[in-house]
Amino acid sequence: MPMTVINGITPMMKYQSTFGNHYAFLRLISSMLLSSICLPAYASTAIFYGRPAPVDLLSHFTQVIVEPENMDNVDYLFDKGTKVFAYVSVGEVHATRSWYSEIPQSWFIGSNKEWGSSILDLTQQGWHDYLLDKYLSRLWEQGYRGFFLDGLETYQRVAVEPAARLNQEKALSNLIKSIHERFPGVELILNRGFDILPHVGQYAVALAAESLFQRWDPIDLEYTEVAEPDRNWLLQKLWQARDRYELQIIVIDYVDPKQKDLARATAKKISDLGFTPWVANPALDIFGIGKVEIFPRRILALYDGHEYPEGLQQTDIHKLLAMPLEHLGYTLDYLDVNAGLPGNLLTGQYAGIVSWFNNDALLHPAVYRDWLLRQMEAGVKVVILGNLGFKADNAFLKHLGVELSQSESLEGSLMVRGSDKIIGYEAKPQPVTRGFTAWQVLEDGVQKHLSFTGQSEEPVVAVFSGNWGGTALHPYVIEAGYQGLKRWIINPFEFLSTALDVKGIPVPDVTTENGRRLLLVQIDGDGAGNKAEIPGTPLAIKVIQDQFLQKYNLPSTVSIIEGETANRGSSDKVTEAEKIAQDIFKLNHVEIASHSYSHPSAWFPKNTIDADGDEYQLSVDGYGFDLHREIAGSVEYINNTLAPENKRARVFLWTGDGLASREALALARSLGLENMNGGGATISNDEKTVTRVPPLGYVMDDQLQLYAPMASEHVYTNRWQGPFHAFSRVVETMQLTDRPLRLKPLHIHYHFYSGSKTDSINALKSVYEWTVKQEHRPVWVSEYGQKVNEFRNLTMSRRVDGAWDIRGLNTLRTLRLPVSTGWPDLERSEGIVGVRDASQGRYVHLLPNHGQVLLYMTPELPLSPYLSHSNGEIDEWQKMSGGVNFRMRAHTPLEMTVASEGECHINWSGGTLEGQREGQGWKFVFPVADSGDATLVCS
Structure with missing residues (x-):
């Protein structure tokens, strides 16, 4: 519900704005020198009345004011330590209230006609x-x-005579006193109420007021600047309330959501006065800007499911x-526009709306047009690829700064009029008129990246x-070429x-991680029992064990297919493949995974794959597909039959087309399993296009399907039809x-099955040899999956x-x-242990288990010793007077390089580990994978 003050002032303000501008200016300067009372240095407040309430974002604030009837998960905020204030209208009630x-x-x-x-x-x-016994008591029970x-x-609108006003003020003061007494320990924020402050100021912790610099006019329906006399009057009232009653002062200003720079500047003005700012829209149903943005x-991400x-x-x-x-740091929520559009404004909750339609014929074009325009007017960024989804009209296009071309047609040849660095990334634009919508620029604010003349x-x-x-x-988005190449x-x-x-x-x-590129090794279980075409014809699984898993000692996620490996007869005899799998799973660097029971070719009933040449759909006598048997059953078999004691399967690797249904994802998650497959980059020197690089995965009902970063040898060898040495080309992809x-x-x-042919074995050796020579930080698939899950859910302000x-x-x-932003300030920042420059960007290393990172930037290169890069993960990094106490561990012998101009050594395991000079730092190589408690000492 909107605030009740009209135009940011009360009728009395016109008569009380008597302070001179010079005096107000002096008070302004002196106030800027004062810190706010009873408020931590970076305490912040957010006010959000919308639904649904994004509690993960609200938790960034010290305290929040919410509409309790719109809160579905307020306990989340309680658990995060955020103070939550429930909005309660004391002086008026809107007819939309369920209890009206x-x-x-x-x-x-x-009645308040402006707000209804x-x-x-x-x-x-x-x-x-009613307030005490029903409404507030219910909120108290909910934890507020x-x-x-x-x-x-609000009473001032109707109680004009002094006696009538006095009666209302006395009753209001008694009500606030009763609230304070009825709910011991309650904290109250008053929205204005200057006339009753002498009676109730001692019961409040803060006072809020609207429209100090920028206001909303509900009569003319426009955003305007507050007149200087009105601002000065309000300033005096706020200073008095702060100084006399030691109240935190919250100032709520209203700025058009599209004017983000003005909102930031306004918030800073309010903050510089020592007040707590919140700048948003008058309905307070979007994320505004305060001391935290x-x-x-x-x-x-919108698409047309049809x-x-x-x-x-x-x-x-x-x-x-x-x-x-994703490379730019964003995560996607996909929505089929035919499934319904969000009813709330997305400002501040979404970085933008991105659509990609291939025609202008959505099922409900008018509904979509109006919804999109409403979001744009609320300041949400919109990116449109392909087609609008509805027939363009100038009333809509003016919001994009364009209009329909005045030319009757674009028949004839087109010529490129202008282009910039955004155009011609992998293919040059070929001027064509078919299917092209002709729009002309209407205003100067449009940045033209590609234009034509007809x-x-x-x-x-x-x-x-x-903007x-x-x-x-x-x-002019994608060039579609031969055999589907884009x-x-x-x-x-x-x-x-x-x-x-x-x-x-x-x-x-x-x-x-820690300045090095992550490395995953993943083995899908297909072909474990195949006979290798090498002397002695060992099983392929034995070749992989001997020539790769034991030789290279890299952390590897290894799976088997139960229906292929297990003895499915009546005998209890363990198969040869099972014995080898048991030995493999005993290796400390091997993570156990399942590749299903019968290797289904698809996990969506409506999906099929071209099975030509695919010999890995198992036919198990008397078995029909059963989701629980494929996932939970195969994991149970592995844990009970193949896994050593105290070691269990942690990953499920999807089979066939590698695309999991929501039911399959939910089942895997319920078993505590990470999952992966599908996707797989195939970019090569022959097809050098990032359209061959997939995303991280997709989400169904909050369940993440994780894509494999690289395609397997099955793809490079033409579905295992040959050439069998072709997997060596995955090096190009990497x-x-x-x-x-x-x-x-x-x-x-x-x-x-890569262990079954000489060419494939040699190709695999070449891939391993190239990879181990790269600077890397090896991890298991489960560890990578955890990182991707956090990528999706983390929040920033x-x-x-x-x-x-x-x-x-x-x-x-x-x-x-970006290098242009400067360096992390390692002295002021929290949860940061180092940084490393690379051609791809400046990589900042974070302390694990910190939960929250504060990153300050500086133009200066860090001087104190810090971690440059390592193949391990950090458990502890604590700067002390005598150096840095740390613990690090890796899957392989630990390596770390420390940036320091002075000489460094490590006190470790009762002795000293000397380093080697490497550029501007010192490189240390431990004989073991875990440093234990160690101290870095640099002169």
Whole structure:
């Protein structure tokens, strides 16, 4: 419900704005020198009345004021230590309240026409009893220990005579006193109520007021600046309340959500006065800006399900656009527009709305058009690829800064009029008129990335951006080539960065940790029992064990297919493959996984794959597909038959097309399993396009399907039809996903049947040999899966003092910064242990189990000793007067390089570990994988 003060002032303000401008200016300067009373240095407040309430974002604030009827998970905020104040309107009630009918009409004495609410007679004891005994008591039972009392001056609209006002004020004061007495320890925030402060100021912890610099006019329905006399009057009242009653002062100003810079400047003005700011829209149902500004990481990704009956996984927005968005630090919430659109405004909760439609014929085009326009007017960034989804009209297009071309047609040849660095990323635009919508630029604020000239001299735009977002029209997004090969015409990274206005935002990164590229080794269980075509014809699983798992000693996630490996006869005899699997699972560097019971070719009933040449769909006598048997049953078999004591399966690797249904994902998660497969990058020197690099995965009902970073040898060998040495080309893929942009971790992904042929064995050896020579940080698939899950769910904000606040971190331990933003300030920051520069960006290393990271930036290179890079993970990193106490461990012998101009050594295990000079740092190599308690000492 909106606040009740009209135009930011009361009628009395016109008569009380008598203070001179010079005096107000002096008070302003002196106030800026004072710190706010009873408020921590970076305490922050958010006010959010919308539904649903994003509690993960609200938890970034010290205290929040919420509409309790819209709160579904307030316990989350209680658990995070956030103070929660329930909005309570004391002086008026809106007819939309579910309990409005319970209020007798005799309790009302007027109406607030601007807000559409009824004004209460505060002298009615029945109203006091209702609030205390029913409404507030219910909130108290729900756990609220703070109330935000609104409508404290509404009575002034109808109680004009001094005696009438005095009666209302006396009743209101008694009500507030009763609330304080009835609920011991309750904290109250008053919204204005200056006239009753002498009577109730001692019962409050804070006072709020609206419209100090910027206001909303509910009569003319516009945002305006507050007049200086009114501002000065309000300033005097706020200073008096702060100084006399030692109250925290919360100032709520209203700014058009599209004017983000004005909102930030206004919040800073309020903060500089020593007050707590909140700048938002008048309905307070979007995320505004205060001492903390939320930087949402979620993108609402829209597609037309009727274009893709085979499912989300085949949409362009998922297969092509998701990966560039993830590289920029965003995570996607997919929505089929036919399933219904969010009813709430997304401002501050989503970084933007991205759509990719292939025509202008949605099922409900008018509904979608109006919804999209409503979100744009609320300041949500919008990125449009392909088509609008509805027939363009100038009334809508003016919001994009364009209009329909005045030329009757675009028949004839088109010529490129202009293009910039966003255009021609992998393919040059070929001017065509078929299917192209002709729009002309209407205003100067449009940035033209690709424009054409036809018969008319007036240029038309195909790719452009503005302060609202960006548009890339069909057919100038993707070039579709031979045999389905696609190439980007636009540079998706640059275009999205420009359209979404990404400026120096830290990017959570799941490709790198402690300055080194992550490395995964994954073995799918197919072909374990195949006879190898080498002397002695050992089983393929034995070849992999002897020549790879035991030789290279890299952490590896290894799976088996129960139906292929197990003895399914009546005998209890253990098969040869089972014996070898038991030995493999005993290896400390092996993580156990299941590759199902019968290797289904698809996990969605409607999905099928081309099975030509595919010999790995097992036919098990008397067995019909059963989801529980495939997942839970196979895991139970592995744990009971193959796994050593105290070691269990931790991963499920999807089979066939590798795309899991929501039921399959939920079952795997219920068993505590991470999951992976599907996806798989195949970019190569022959097909050098990032359209061949998949996203991290997809989510169904909050369950993550994790994609494999690299394709397996099954793809490189043409479904295992040959050539069998072709898997060596995965090295190209790993190189091309590292430079110029690091898009994926290193990943050796193969099946046991690679141990069955000489060419495939040699190819696999070449891949291992190349990979181990790269600087890497090896992890298991389960560890990688945990990082991707955190990537999806972590939240970010920036404080008024410039610090980035990142929440939800534990296993994800890297932030990537643009070099232009400077260096992490290691002295002021919290949860940061080092940094390393690379051509792909500046990688910042995070302390695990910290949960929250505060990142301050500085233009200066860090001077104190810090971690440059390591193949291990950090358990502890504590700076002391005598050096840095730390614990680190790795899957292989620990290596670490410390940046320091002085000489360094490590006190470790009762002795000293000397380092070797490496550039501007010192490299240390431990003989073991775990450092234990150690101390880094640098001169």
